[in-house]
Amino acid sequence: MEVNATILPTAFRITGSRRHAFELRDLMKKEHVPKLKQIQLEIDQRAEPINPLSWYPDELGWQHSASRMTIKKDPIFQTFHRWLVAETEVGNISRQEAVSMIPPLLLDVKPNHWVLDMCAAPGSKTAQIIEAIHANDAQEIGIPSGIIIANDSDAKRSYMLVHQTKRLRSPCLLVTNHDAQHFPNIHLKEGSPPVQFDRILVDVPCSGDGTMRKNLTIWSNWNIGNSIGLHPTQVNILLRGAQLAKEGGRLVYSTCSLNPLENEAVVAEVLRRSRGNLILVDVSDRLLELRRVPGMTSWKVMCKEGIWVNSLDDIDPKFRKKYAKSLWMPPDVEKLNLTRCLRIYPHLQDTGGFFIAVFEKIGPIKDISVLDDTPVSDEHGKNSRTEAIDNVEAIDKPESTTINHEIINDDVYDMKELNQNESVPIKRSSSTDQSPHKRTKTKEGLTSFNPDYENEDKNSRKSRQSGEEVFIFLGSDNEDIPLIREFYGLSEDFQTDHLLVRSENEKNRILYLVSDSVKQVLLAADVHKLRLVNTGIKTFTRQDTNEPVRCPFRFNAEGMYTIYPYLSNKRVINFGLKEVRILLSEPTPLFDRFDENIREKLISLEMGCIVAYVNPSQEEETVFRTKIPIVLPIWRAQKSLNLLYRKDDRKVLELRVQSYFNEEK
């Protein structure tokens, strides 16, 4: 309790592909950490200085407890903070509560995995999963074969998730909006078995009592009923996850609550109803430095009136329907290995509270109906007796929270889903046309893209809300592709059939790139059942110009890093930070503003989009040198350049450049 009344330290992860992450870590250790430690000692002897989280692999997780005041007032902290913000904005660093980093680590995601994140918003763990999928990007050219389907039942929060994960620019991410208890089956082909996932994260809604160091409202809003009400939903979400996992696949269940009714009671019920086909994994050999306490093997239930109750039978029959039988310890509790669950208490290592259980699916899960008190058989439940779901159905939830046999029967399920979901037409197209949209002329007749971005965002959000989102893949006969390939020297390895447009009215205005696995899902036989929120990274945009230009397609900042490895040097120019500063300080700098070698190269290129490649490690006067490159899309007009960055992206780039020179803002 004493620890709970203290301020939670700030934690962050160094992310990105492994090679880049190690580089950034070493730079931080060399340039920032010694100074920060020194200054923190001088300012506040009690504060924990910046240190790596001992249990986080490869010193990529860090924590410090400097106060806001220290960060605000001290120039060394200010410099560090600016660097942190700049690297966070470009996706190289993620701020995340330390304990919340544990579930994705134990999920053990590989770049080829199909991953479902069932309750994903606002997306901090999704970001970690995306990073794991892209872990080898710096070493391997190509888009990973894995996929992350990030789902949340709350539409607003799903959009928040899209926003949060945008900076990671992954073509492998697909965001959906479903009640995870009824996450639909996906059949890639007519009559094929439904997709089963290698990895499933089940980070369920919970009462949140483990976050009381950060969320002060928990202290006043907590009540006994919260956990009792959440338990059935948590059971149903985890059960649906268990069904959707591949045999041999892994599920991680987590909550930021320490209440056994939301943790061990849920795990026990799901293990029982999986009839031996789901087992708890012993992860005692993982994250060895992480201090943890084993899961509980006995617990009691307090009813909403504040009285300890031994069984459901002891509840007043009038209120019995409000309690799930599975809240109470099952008779075979000792057989379930609940000690393999992880409890993280705040005092163990100065964090929030958390609960994690890691499962492996070892057999098909077909019958998930409620069991009576007969212990689960060691032979996959052959002696178990099933009964109808009664009390669980009646828990006061806004919508049905039951999972029963129907869910694994596709026909019944389809009918349920069709009522819920609007169709998402998936089409193939070969034609191109230009959309009518608002144009703003700049000095050299180049249509400014910023106002269009804003309009596009508003419109597309509107269309998504009314269920009109479309994903139209470019056909192999699309006439723009050969031009794009030739103009930019795009390698044959780049699969242009993974480009799509997202609006019938604005065909080919923006070309989005998706990975092969996302494409498979978008073309699945029953994709109409999926409520799609977002997918794809903006890669090319048709740029309207007054001057005739041979290739009107320009790169987008969002897709720039993904497409860059596929480009020849045809339209790539090496820039230094000096040139980047010119681009940032002047809207359309003339060629004359640049050194002769750059000017000559610019003159030799025909009008259209070019790419600037910046390697900060080659800059002599910079303070913080990493080899992490900056790759910028630029419009080469008649006599001037225009950095194709939105206002907010410009700000981030400015911050990044400043941080290299350790300058005051």
Ligand SMILES: C[S@@+](CC[C@H](N)C(=O)[O-])C[C@H]1O[C@@H](n2cnc3c(N)ncnc32)[C@H](O)[C@@H]1O
């Ligand atoms: C603990 S938060 C998830 C945090 C998230 N995994 C992260 O790391 O940022 C739980 C989420 O579950 C969502 N949720 C609640 N009920 C759900 C349901 N039945 N199906 C899917 N998501 C649900 C909530 O909207 C909330 O965003």
